[in-house]
Amino acid sequence: MPISLDTFARFPLAHLPTPLVEMKRLREALSRETGHKFPRLFIKRDDCTGLAGGGNKTRKLEFLIGEAIAGGADTVVTTGAVQSNHARQTAAAAAAAGLASVLVLFDTVPYQGRSYRRSGNLLLDAVLGAEVRIVPGDADAGAVFAGVMDELRAAGRTPYFVPVGGSSAVGSLGYAAAYHELAIQLEDAGIGDAALIHASSSGGTQAGLIAGACHRGRGPEIRAVNVYRADPDHMAQGIHALACKTAALIEAPAPAPGAVVLDSDQLGERYGLPTDAMRRAVELVARTEGVLLDPVYTGKGMAGFIAQLLAGVYSQRDAAIFLHTGGMPGLFAYEEEFVAS
Ligand SMILES: Cc1ncc(COP(=O)(O)O)c(C=O)c1O
Structure with missing residues (x-):
């Protein structure tokens, strides 16, 4: 049974359902390269949520912007790293709702590519x-956020704060609903026993999917690839x-607690x-499916997906x-990784 979301304020932003493509x-x-047999592979295209380049935050922002508007903001x-996809989608969502946006971006990633602090997001x-x-x-x-919120209030504005990644319980509702959407697509396609794998950082996507699975009581298993934290136990908690x-x-x-499955083999240096x-x-x-991933999240997530497939995890x-x-x-911010300079 789909979750009744009628009791939550929601501002429509996403093109749903997103496609499920084999x-x-x-x-x-992969079979040619290894001689192994693999299950059927699918991709759930939440890069096609439709808002200014798409991505997972659009689903969360429907509820977050809904709450912001209901509160008179x-x-x-919001906040994130310099190349935050979440911040870009929040700016787009705010624009679509007629709100202003302030992005507080922390220069935490020691990447020195020439476009990292100019291009991309x-x-x-x-x-x-x-x-x-x-x-x-x-x-x-904490001090930076408090300062920005105070400054905006002193200027007569009504700010609404969205935590990093939109990962509050309200934001995660977007992925509880997405779990039902995917489960229905799988049922319609006659696919019974499946696992869903995705990149996890601030955790709202994974938390929402897990909550959706608890609500539905049946459907695909959820497994995530940690692209964010050097301390996976703390992240999982x-x-x-x-x-x-x-x-x-x-x-x-x-x-x-065991519902949170995190593979931390793909994080790399940080x-x-x-x-x-x-x-x-x-x-x-890109070269087999014509699908563009990104260097920070889905590229590492897909590397984990492939490594798990090769290890027979889903056989x-x-x-x-x-x-x-x-x-x-993000590809444009990391151009040196893909073209000779
Ligand atoms: C492209 C992309 N994939 C995955 C994630 C991870 O989502 P979450 O922060 O909900 O764990 C993010 C977060 O910013 C993202 O931008």
Whole structure:
């Protein structure tokens, strides 16, 4: 039964349902390379949510912007890294709702590519009319946010704060609903036993999916690839707490801690820094399926998906599904990774 979302304020932004597409050529390429048999492979195209380049945050922002408008806000404030996809989608969502946006971007990623601090998402933030404030990576986040909110209030504005990644319980409702959307697509396609794999960072996508699974009581298993934290246990605890809060909002049973499955083999040196496996995954999927991933999230996520397939993790299943959470503008910020300079 789909979740009744009528009790939550919601501002429509996303083109839904997003397509579920079979990746036959990727499967063939992997079989050719290894001689192994693989389950059917699918990609759930949440890069096609439709808002200014798409991506997973659009689903969360429907509820967050809904709450902002219901509370009388005129300005949305959010945060992330310099190349935040979340910040770009928040700027677009605010524009579509007639609100101003302020993006507080922490310069935390020590990537020195020539376009990292000019192009990609940062370029789109400017085009979308956001006020961008770049702050040093080691600044005290709590103090910076309090300062920005006070300043806006003193100027007579009514700001609404969206946490990093839109990962509050309200934002995660977007992925509780997405779980039902995908489960229905799988049922309609006659696919019974499937696993869903995606890149996880601030955790709202994973928490929402887990809450959606608890609400539905049946459907694909959820497994995530950590692209964010060097301490996966701490990350998993945070995601579990958020999944419990989101489940409570939709009156679903609380998830067990074991529901948070995180593969941390693809992080590399740290968040935002490229890995060889990421580059190979981005190029392989582009060249077999014509689908563009990104260097920070979905490229590492897909590298994990492929490594798990090769290790036989999904060999007993009917299907393995990769959730494409967007991020393609990030390719332009990391151009050196893909073209000789
Ligand atoms: C393209 C992309 N994929 C995945 C994620 C991870 O989503 P979450 O922050 O909900 O864990 C993000 C977060 O910014 C993202 O931009």
